[in-house]
Amino acid sequence: MPRSWQPAWTDPAFRDRLLADAGQAVKEFGFEGHGTEHLKAVENTPEVHNLVVCTLCSCYPFSILGMSPIWYRSTAYRARAVKDPRGVLGEFGVSLPAGCRVRVWDSTAELRYLVIPERPAGTEGWSVQDLAAIVTRDSMIGTDRDLKAER
Amino acid sequence: MDGPHDLGGKENFGPIETDSPPFRADWERRQWALSKTMAVTPRHIDWFRHALENIPPAVYLSVPYFQKWNAVEFALEVDNGTFTMDEVTAGKAAAPAAPAAAKSVDALEAQQRALNRNFAVPADTPPAFQPGDTVRTAARPTAGHTRLPAYARAATGIIIAHHGAHLLADAGARGQNVGQHLYTVEFGASDLWPDTGDAADTVCIDLWESYLERP
Numbered sequence: 001m002p003r004s005w006q007p008a009w010t011d012p013a014f015r016d017r018l019l020a021d022a023g024q025a026v027k028e029f030g031f032e033g034h035g036t037e038h039l040k041a042v043e044n045t046p047e048v049h050n051l052v053v054c055t056l057c058s059c060y061p062f063s064i065l066g067m068s069p070i071w072y073r074s075t076a077y078r079a080r081a082v083k084d085p086r087g088v089l090g091e092f093g094v095s096l097p098a099g100c101r102v103r104v105w106d107s108t109a110e111l112r113y114l115v116i117p118e119r120p121a122g123t124e125g126w127s128v129q130d131l132a133a134i135v136t137r138d139s140m141i142g143t144d145r146d147l148k149a150e151r
Numbered sequence: 152m153d154g155p156h157d158l159g160g161k162e163n164f165g166p167i168e169t170d171s172p173p174f175r176a177d178w179e180r181r182q183w184a185l186s187k188t189m190a191v192t193p194r195h196i197d198w199f200r201h202a203l204e205n206i207p208p209a210v211y212l213s214v215p216y217f218q219k220w221n222a223v224e225f226a227l228e229v230d231n232g233t234f235t236m237d238e239v240t241a242g243k244a245a246a247p248a249a250p251a252a253a254k255s256v257d258a259l260e261a262q263q264r265a266l267n268r269n270f271a272v273p274a275d276t277p278p279a280f281q282p283g284d285t286v287r288t289a290a291r292p293t294a295g296h297t298r299l300p301a302y303a304r305a306a307t308g309i310i311i312a313h314h315g316a317h318l319l320a321d322a323g324a325r326g327q328n329v330g331q332h333l334y335t336v337e338f339g340a341s342d343l344w345p346d347t348g349d350a351a352d353t354v355c356i357d358l359w360e361s362y363l364e365r366p
Contacts, residue, residue: 017248029341032267033263033264034263034266034268035267036267037269037271038269038270038271038314053159053261055158055160055300056158056159056215057203057359058186060153063266063267067174067183068173069171069172069173069206069357070171070172070173071167071337073216074164074167074171075158075212075264076165076167076168076325077167078158078159079159079161079162079164080228081159082302082343083159083343083348085352086352091166091169092169093169101352101353102340102349102352102353103352103353103355104352104353104355106159106300106303106355106356106358107301107318107357108298108299108358109270109298109317109333109359110196110268110317111357112319127179128201128212143169144227
């Protein structure tokens with residue numbers, strides 16, 4: 001599923017295309033469908049953590065991430081992600097490094113958001129398959145952050 | 152409208168069930184499939200969302216997600232005359248039709264691929280704002296469907312992106328195709344939530360031009 005993030009980590013030109021127009025970039029992998037026309041990728045860094053929500057309904061890049069988890073559509077997540085994102089992240093077991101700010105993306109129009117997680121240390125020289133295998137769905141929503149460098 | 156759907160910032164919904172699956176029951180899978188393959192027209196995403204928003208609050212906040220979708224599909228199909236309320240109550244069609252021919256997986260995949268829709272339209276006017284501009288959102292709710300969340304009313308933020316003109320959701324729910332400039336506006340969490348927001352954090356919201364004014 002998360003094949004497109006692996007070249008985002010290893011191919012700077014692809015990363016640039018992904019950040020510029022994610023909908024076009026994911027077509028390079030044959031991905032297309034409902035909600036991909038205005039796909040926007042946002043990148044985690046040591047200084048910024050991105051979290052995606054839809055407070056007004058349940059907008060989600062279904063055709064890329066598959067069916068959304070029930071929690072993403074729940075009243076609790078929709079209510080709190082914008083007001084208490086750090087509390088929400090804590091419930092998911094995410095701890096942010098000191099000085100890291102949170103940027104919440106509320107999907108109110110037809111743009112659909114995907115988070116590019118950080119590549120974990122200790123994955124230098126890994127294969128495409130091994131890198132893709134450690135990317136979780138939640139890390140692309142923003143409720144997971146520190147991917148595990150475990151093969 | 153001020154409806155039960157407008158949940159951002161609301162309190163006391165309890166903890167998040169962080170390990171919940173995409174579906175709990177098979178009927179939910181069927182409802183998802185039905186909603187994605189209904190061939191009845193007109194179908195409009197904004198009208199669908201507005202129908203959801205008109206579910207009575209106590210029901211909206213308590214029934215499973217796909218039960219609301221099911222109720223809305225019935226409401227939309229009764230509304231457009233596909234079937235009658237009597238048929239809904241009876242639980243069967245007055246004049247049953249033969250089942251549609253089954254589609255191949257390839258055909259369904261092509262159908263899903265084609266659901267990708269471009270909401271960008273040519274702009275009639277130049278954009279009123281540019282990235283970097285400070286804007287203030289509308290203070291009061293508007294009638295009908297709108298995509299300015301209540302928590303972001305009368306709020307001051309900075310435009311971080313202009314997406315050209317997109318079909319305005321408010322008009323779409325009324326069956327009208329109206330293009331209007333769309334922006335992403337970034338708000339400080341401590342501006343939105345003075346008591347609790349972390350000064351370092353922000354909330355980015357996609358907002359149409361008519362929701363915004365110069366402060």
